[in-house]
Structure formats: C-alpha cells, structure tokens
Amino acid sequence: MIIIAYQKAIELLETVSTNQGFLASATHETNYKRIWARDGIICGLAALASGNVNLIKTFENTLLTLEKHQHPSGTIPSNVYFSEDKTEVSYGGLAGRVDAQTWYVIGCCQYAFYTDDSNWLKNRMASIERVLQLLEAWEFNNNQLVYTPLSGNWADEYVLEGYVLYDQVLRLWALKSYQYFKNDALLALKIKQVEQQISSNFFPEATQNIVHPKAYSKVDFTNYLPCSFSPSGYKKYFDALAHSLLCLIDLGDEKVYKNALVFGQNLAKNLPLQLVPAFAPTIFETDTDWHLLKDNCKYDFRNYPNEFHNGGSWQMVNGFWGLALLNKGFTTEANKLLEALAQANAYENYGFYENFNSQTAQPNGVKYCSWSAAAQVLVHQQIHQPFKFLV
Secondary structure (H helix, E strand, C coil): CHHHHHHHHHHHHHHCEECCEEECECCCCHHHCCEEHHHHHHHHHHHHHHCCHHHHHHHHHHHHHHHHCCCCCCCCCCEEEECCCCEEEECECCCECHHHHHHHHHHHHHHHHHHCCHHHHHCCHHHHHHHHHHHHHCCCCCCCCCCECCCCCCCCCCCCCEEEHHHHHHHHHHHHHHHHHHCCHHHHHHHHHHHHHHHHHHCCCCCCCCCCHHHHCCCCCCCCCCCEEECCEEECCEEHHHHHHHHHHCCCCHHHHHHHHHHHHHHHHCCCCCCCCCEECCCCCCCCCHHHHHCCCCCCCCCCCCECCEECECHHHHHHHHHHHHHCCCHHHHHHHHHHHHHHHCHHHHCCCCEECCCCCCEECCCCEHHHHHHHHHHHHHHHCCCCCCC
16 A cells, blocks of 8 residues: 555646646645645655656746745745636735745755755845845844744644744754855854754753743643744644654754654554644633634634644644654654555545544545645655655
8 A cells, every 4th residue: 555655646746736836736626726835845845755857847846936926025925826817826814924935945945955956046045035034024023033923834724823833943944954055154143043042942941042931931841842932921732743843953852852752653543543633732612722713714614623733633744744753763653654644645545635633534625635645755755765855
C-alpha cells in the first residue's frame, strides 16, 4: 500500500499542476481551484523531495505567480484564481495571512538551493526584501516577534492569535534560508534576535527578554510549548505543526523536542487513524475558548469537536510530523506514521481528503487535496530516498 500511496500522491500532484502553479485540490470547488501560497509551497517541497522534473517546474511557476501578484505593500497573496476571462487575487479572508509571507520566502530559497541557481534567487531578492520589511512592520513594537491576528494563518478558523509559535518559527526558517544566499551581517543579527525572543517567550526557564512576564510565570511547560500568547495571556494548546517545524530547524534543546514528540505520539496511538491531531486538547462548547470558535468562519462552521483545526487530524500536519520524527531519530515511529498516512489518504479509493475527525475517523473537507498528497511524498522520500532541505 505504501508504494501505491506514493504513486497516487504523485499522480494527484501532476493532476493539480497548471502553468500558473499547484492548485489546492483537484475538485471543482472554486475556492480550491486556486494557487494558494502555503498549499502550493508545501506541494513544492514535496516536488523537490520527489525529484520529479515536471513537478519542480510547477513549483517554480507557483513562486512566480505569487511574486507577480505581490501587493505594492509587499504582501504575498493568500491565493490567486485564474479563469479564462479574469484573474482574482486574495490577500486573506477575514484577516490577512501572515504565513503566506514566510512560506513564500522559504519556497524561493528551497527552490534555488535545490536547483543550485543563486541567480534565480537574486532575481527574487527585491520581492523577498519587501516581504521581510513587511514582517518587521508586523512586529508592531519592534520586539522581534511577529503579531498574528485571529484567522491570520493556516489555522484560519481556530483560536490562535497574537505571538503565535508557528508563525515565529516559520519566520525564523525564512530568515535563515535567505541568509544562506545573502550572507549579510545585519540579517545575521536579526536572526539571532528572533531566536533569542522565541527562546525567551516560548521555552521554559527563561530569565530575560520576556514580553509578558506575568503571563509567562503562569505557563506550565510540561510536555510541550504553548501555541501562542497575547496581551490577555498564553494559550496552552498543543500545536503539532509548530513543534514539527521547531524540530526541523533545531531551535531549542533535545529535551523539549523529545517531550513534545513523545506527547504527540501518545495522542496518536490512542486514536483510530494513528495520526497526531493538529491541535489538542479539543475545545468543547463548555470551554472558555468556544466563543472564539463559534463565529470565526466566513461561511459554514466546521470546527466541531475533533474536526478541522479543533482536534482534527490533517495529513499535511502529519507529513511534517513525520519529518520531525525522522530528524530526531524516531525512525520506527516514522515508518508507522507513513503507513497511517497511506491508510488515511487511501480512504474512498485514494480520496486524499483534507482532514479527518480524529475520534470517528470520518473524513472532512474536500477530496483530492494536494497537500495531503504532498505529506505522503515528503515522509516516503525522507525514509526511502533521504533529501536535505535548507535550514
């Protein structure tokens, strides 16, 4: 099944490939027949891992589409829609998308690194510089941490807001990737400052540079790191994607990584799909944060308990979780995860659903999601044909 799942994943990525880049899904739903920044770049990383020349070309086209439609302010589109008679550009729905910016920078650098084409990257530098300047402005207080509004990243109907761990880690990865090509003293200083602020505000036992000392003093750092904090305090939900990215860029100490990976694996092994939920614990109607969920949707409510961002299991998230397991030596667990991904993606004749209810194992969202396929490719290749990303 694992080999078939990989082949089907490649086929789906080929199906969603267009001259403008990767579509989010092969379904006919308009909102998914778009070139999305984060979806497209995650698919692009899978393309690099696969070594498939045609998919790598689609990755380049994705990046060029995003660059072409960059806003004068520097904002990278959340998504771009193409039809025969018009082009529509979105920079976000209920709020702008902070992670579209960072994924774009990461994507450009990964593509140039893989193709060994620094000249290609040089042609993107003006665009990248505008993104980095925008992110600096989005600190708002010049304190090295980007401030994300509610609905401001991939978990766009969840409760994350303020200084979000996931967005800080992505930004750091983007800065470090860009520094590989630029080799600039000021950028090196910025990287060091951002690293220090992440460590001081999301890791235990910090003694200086704490933005919100009162709230920090109340955080329980047992098992995993908090997902975000704001002027109202910290949120202590387990964020599987944020911890996966931390493991990939090796920020922090091994004890933190091990605790988080063990915690996530314990969650997964008690669930029918054997996949780690995107966030935990699940928020129920009786919980304080339910009020942040119930109206945080532009159309239909989807964050029922154990679904979507509210404790649902996403293959995309588990793709990065698998890379984190491998990076930290959890090889047996990563191989089991690859099998679990194949089982989930194979549901309804390889439907590659968007995500699943973590308790009932029933699918949610649309079928034929490209980044669900990307997850299969990423973990499969790292196990069978190890590749190296720029970190």
